[in-house]
Amino acid sequence: MSPTVRDPHDGGMHTTTPVLDPAHVVPANPALVQARDLTRVWGKGHAAQIGVAEVSLDVRRGELLAVIGPSGSGKSTLGSLIAGIDVPTSGSLVVDGTRIDQMKPDRLADWRGAHVGIVFQQFHLLPTLTAVENVELALELARVDAGRRERRRRAIEALEWVGLAAHVKKLPAQMSGGEQQRVGIARAMVTRPPMIVADEPTGALDQRNGHAVFELLAGLTSVGTTVVFITHDLHLAESADRVVSMIDGRIESVRGGA
């Protein structure tokens, strides 16, 4: 079960146009992600390096799925494939009814902008943009049908939701790691994607900040957003709906859920 978190519609948020539209709340089934025999290999012959090998997995709508495993087990590779920032060597990957494993780069970019939010361990904010501009950029790239003012308003709302109302005009270099990661979460969810892939988002943070970030992400499932949470932290993973354990590029076990 997801932990209890602050509802993104509450407390300081606009009530007229909430950041997370209830229209996005959909039943938990059928599966949002359907991965079949996914394999990702770099190099050839003896130098071949296997990221994931023949992984098949369904991710349900609105669930919080934790992916755990030791370093090199392939959990980040699996997250990258699901997020559409890497392409499988073989296998098929259907996300929200769209097969993405054979998409051309530009179409895949459009798809990412509209269908997935990504949270990185190293934040990857644009260093020359302020917090609010970073969030606004995601709206612009996703071609959200809104004017510049509306986009700005939504970006500020997202930052307020992650508790950064006072930091909207700060540059990444002027913020702590925890603050930057919260900007990263605001950037990932501001376009209201059906899925967020978070690749070790707490890895570079202390325990308190890590926990806060996890709670923010987990809270998104309450409005129907699917969250794929890749982590080393077994304690946090235990709070997920399901836990996928990986080793040597393969799924070792799937725990929790029906």
Added chain:
Amino acid sequence: MRSMLRQFRRAPGRILASVFALALAIGAIGVLAVPTVSESTLHDAVGQDGLADIIVDTTPLDADQLAAVGDVSGVAVAEGQAIAAVELADGFLTRLIGLDLDHQTMDLVQLEAGRLPASEDEVVTTAALGAIGSHVVADGVSYEIVGHGSTLWWSGDDVLFAPFDTVAPMTGGANHLVVTAIDDGSASLHTLSDDIRAELGETGATYTTFPQLLPDGSTPIDDDIEQVSTLIGMLGIFAGMVALVLLAGTTNTLITERTREVAVMRALGGRSRQLRRRLRRIALGITAVALLVGLPLGVFISNYVARMVLTEFVGVTPSFAIDWVVVAASAIGALLAARLVAARAARRVTKLSLPEALRDRDGAPFGGRWTHRLLAKLPTGGLIGRIAVRSNARRPARTLAVTTQIAAAVAAAFLIPTLVSSVNDFNTATLAPWTWESVAIARDPGLPIEASDDHDRLGTSEAGIWVDGAIDDEEIWVYGLRTDSTFFSSDVREGRWYADTGREAMISNGFAERRDVAVGDTIPLELANGTVEYEIVGTVDDSNVAVYVDRADLAADLGAPGMANVVWSSSESPWLDVDAAVRVDTAADLAAEDEAGRDAVVLIFGAIGAIVVGVSALAVLSTMTVNLFERRHELAALQAIGARRRRLRGLLARELLPVGAVGLVAGLGLGALGARAIIGSFESADAIDIGVTDAVVAIPFIVAGTAAALLLLAAAVVRTTSKRSIAVTLRGAA
């Protein structure tokens, strides 16, 4: 060495790009060696050929008169040659040069093939006049070609070399005097020439042309070579400056991109001094490897350009030469510059606060400076536009470097056509006052004026005199014209046209201004047979270095009253009633000659310009490659959140185009200033009005070329970026 190899294995592409960029930069400095390589080739030729110190045409001299010249104090050796103007079977006018092949010590014929003439019906000439074994007919007499070759003095001309006894009967004796002086300093040669003229005068002979003095082992085309060399040298300095910027930029980047690595080492206890030394070694190692490629490249460039210069302007094919001074200076300069830049960059890198350096992966945090914070508040366009503006401000040194590199390329691209159009306009301007369609030139003042004036049955004609002279040792063309000349009509800037009484003269305005000659002055005019005086009564706008006097006065001054040596005509094929060997040049011929000369200049400067533009383009490419490497995470993150390649291209284009615009404006300004500096130096050196014609027509092409190159660069950068998996790039950052 092991450390270098490790660096290479770590990023072979970037290290190779840096080495190549530095090598090209060092190679470009090789342009500076062109003048020395050219001069050394010429001086080698002088040594082989035995070029004289004083060369002059005379009235026919017998053995006693030659002996008298040999006895003049200061003369080491005096030799006589016989030169006759002859007409070949196809109507080509050339010279048959009679040499004492068994005894001569000067003007030795350098054979390319065959042998020297052994009898009076054999000649040596150029391949253009016939194959060895074939015959050439001159003035109705057939000569067998037994060899191909020439002397330095006649290089580039298709003339015939024969034994002295073949030609002497035609000329009445030796009529071309060559002298080697004991002291070949400039002042001594002037005195010696005057002494020889005086000695000849006592024997009833005289100079018929202005004596050519070649002090200190110089050659007759030294002036031309020096002018071309000056231009090449200036462009070389330009190329060198661009090369230094490239060298500094590349070295700086090599150090800066190791910011985080150095921070980790500092965190682990590495001492700053030790780390700085390590960074300097990396930069110096890469520069040393670049020198191995760059120095031979520079030697090749200098020899290639020197070959073009000498082949086009002198007709001499130079041998391979190396300017060791430039080689050593390039090597020392490159190592010193790399050392200085590396030291500065290393100091900066090791002084960054550790937390900041460890946190920032790119070595260029944004937000630490007030300018960053100010820019973050300014709405400079949309979000992509803001990233573009702030990214340029984030790395000001790099932005400045790219701007400078673009400016250098643009300056070279504008300077070259400006020089060409200026030379072109100058050539046109020098011919503008002359309205003849053809000019018939006799070797000596051998055309009776009375028989030449108005005797062209196909048009009008006018006899005149055109000889070399000097005013205060500055060479000047001396024209003897009718006071009512219909073929020369230049505007009088100051004063009036000369009259046919009172020894009056007009002078070129550029020469008058730069040599402080004013209307009313009396000038000493040195002619072939002595110095005479004229009063300047007017200055003319003729873009020339010339003095204009009454032809009758000049004919008398030259010791040939009533005689002329040119006939200007209104028809292209003049039909003159004169019995003398003349060469006819049409205005079209001269225009074509000017065009050929201009083409040669375009070829040479175009090659150097291409080097400068190439070095600059490579510098921009190298800087952008490093820029791309540093920003790969940023670009990958943009792609991860949904940016198409078009967006990335747009971002880079918005970054590059403003920089390109500034570089373009600065480059055009620099190019215009450079052209003015170069032409100004020639104007003051030659006392001549050349004028600058900016190649405005080239500007749209330069603008379009710059924009296209930058857009292509942006496209190429994005293409390279998108080839790599976003996930892999982002993971590399972690």
